Amino acid sequence: MTRFLTPHAATLPSVVPFTGPEALERQMGQTFRARLGANESLFGPSPAAIAAMKEAVEGVWMYADPESHELKQALARHHGVTPQHIVVGGGIDGLLGLLCRLTLEQGVPVVTSLGAYPTFNFHVTGFGGQLLRVPYRGAHEDPQALLDTARQTGARLIYLANPDNPMGSHHTGAVIEDMVAHLPDHSLLVLDEAYADLAPEGTIPTIHPDHPQVIRLRTFSKGYGMAGARVGYAIARPELAQAFDKVRDHFGMNRVAQIGALAALADQGWLADVQRRVRAARDRVSRIAEANGLRALPSATNFVTVDCGRDGDHARAVLRETVARGVFIRMPGVAPLDRCIRISLGDDAALDVLEEVLPQAIAAAG
Template identity: 65%
Template sequence: MRLTPLAASLPASVPFVGPEAQERARGATFRARLGANESVFGPSPKAIAAMREAAAMAWRYGDPEAHDLRAAIAAHHGVAPDNVMPGQGIDGLLGTLVRLLVAPGTPVVTSRGAYPTFNYHVTGYGGVLHMAPYRDDAEDPEALTALARETGAPLVYLANPDNPMGSWLSAGRITEMIAALPGDCLLILDEAYADFAPEGSVPALDVADPRVIRMRTFSKAHGLAGLRVGYALGHPEMIAAFDRVRDHFGLGIVAQAGARAALADRDWLASVVARVGEARARIGAIAAENGLRALPSATNFVAVDCGRDGDFARAVLRGLIERGVFVRMPFVAPQDRCVRISAGTPEDLDVLAEALPEALRAAGAAGGGGPRSALRGA
């Protein structure tokens, strides 16, 4: 096996360990699955029906042009089909986009602690990551822009709303950032959580601007993480570039059918957004009951500040996982003082409410000193 020098230099790595691997290690399934920002409220019943109907037709390859899905997405956003590139989730689209723009040595800008799968793709194509720290638990567009200018990067990544913190920037700040970027630098605006974002935080689409490509997904509010469909929105030249390297038959017939039906069901989307809002409030209340602070969120998850350092939060996370609550947390300091809890059903959050005080107690005991005093001091 003669790996390329680049491939040989890469570790075998996994951006995220799946909850299933943790369940196999624990020997028990999770009681509440709140770690991957999935939509526990499920897909639209109409999307389920469409997938079920398509299942019998799964002997057919999906349309490699995804014509109908593309047209539906274009109509939904008021753009042309050539502004839309559907793909296998934002993960898949990011991989293709990075492949198009990143060669060994290419500088790429992102935030320290932002989406690890983007970094995985950049590293996988030999790019060199330059990272700006978060500011006030949010991505810092001015720092990213400065870093893009300084490094000459052709590509900058920013998620709005942000993952893992749940914070968001105003549409105005995003627009200012775009205006300030070097003219030949492309901003990937990852809007996986845009469906949950408050008014005024999602800039108007301007597909005539070649400096921005926006990523949307059916994995979050649409509840179709396990179907693998997302799409990019952008300038026709950027969108057409995907055709140079993409896996044309990668989006199957079941995926295309499910996504189309999900997109059309706006009532379901609204009901999910409402239930996510309730869940966020409940997570905030549970945090407060335990002396913790929930950070404001524009997403379907809440970063809960555990009030001490990363080691303490990691101990809390372990405690939650041991008690059957799948959660994740930010990777870098100081954001790693938080655990990240996805919106759950009322039943899921009952489990959280039961497990969190125990996990805090255990973490406090492990770290020495009672959790109460520690938390009060935070």
């Protein structure tokens, strides 16, 4: 180990929270026939956003506006808040990292669900926080258990994704509102709404933007189809939003992405169309799963989690055989969620491949 690392850094593993599909392709020596593992949007971004990004490439010699002024104005209008309530950053991943940096130090307790988003855990551990994990209740994160554990441990952060990844489940907005009403004073709710744009009506809670104990996270990676652009944003009361200026990489936004996000936000018609296509793709993946004797869980996201009906070893075998046949999918990392595989939604061409491959993979998994 290099002598210059802090004692804490020295303890951290050099890990990638997820292996990228490109790395798998290099290992296999072939490209995937269908890329259904990273909850990317195969429906892509709005044509208007694509056009805006292509035009913006000509100006990539310029740094982006470090204040993301126009994008913050537009997001504020979109959400009925002020620009001072908005933090723009490099995807939700980047914002979670900054939030952990602002709030955590060695040993500070943080509560999340056992099997929930690993990148959040990566950042918590990376900043020395003490991770506490409560089990899911079936396919759902358990607000009451999160609250109870937070109260018992004095947790500073409570992470909850609604809709949830990797299970695709959701709580109603009313459930989240009730959770917010019962937050212990010492806890900030980190409400990851990455999939909010694809969720059924009634999923999004009403929370006053000045609420001192909630930060909401949104992204252009899912519904807006711009995962490779790295644009996410947080909504929080101005006091907390402004704190990100203490630590963020001010000139770190990609200019093309910043301009593309603005155009994507303006094309709500495209988003509505994606929502329709996502619903249709959910139905088709559910039918494919059922045709193979598997149970598709209800999805509020752009992926469908499929219960393979046995244990983690079996689901891992199904996943392995599916991947080996050129279909990139992922699965929850820990029991008991790891009885499932997770299939991102795609266009018909990709789902045709899935339909062809899944029976073979299940047969091979035995």
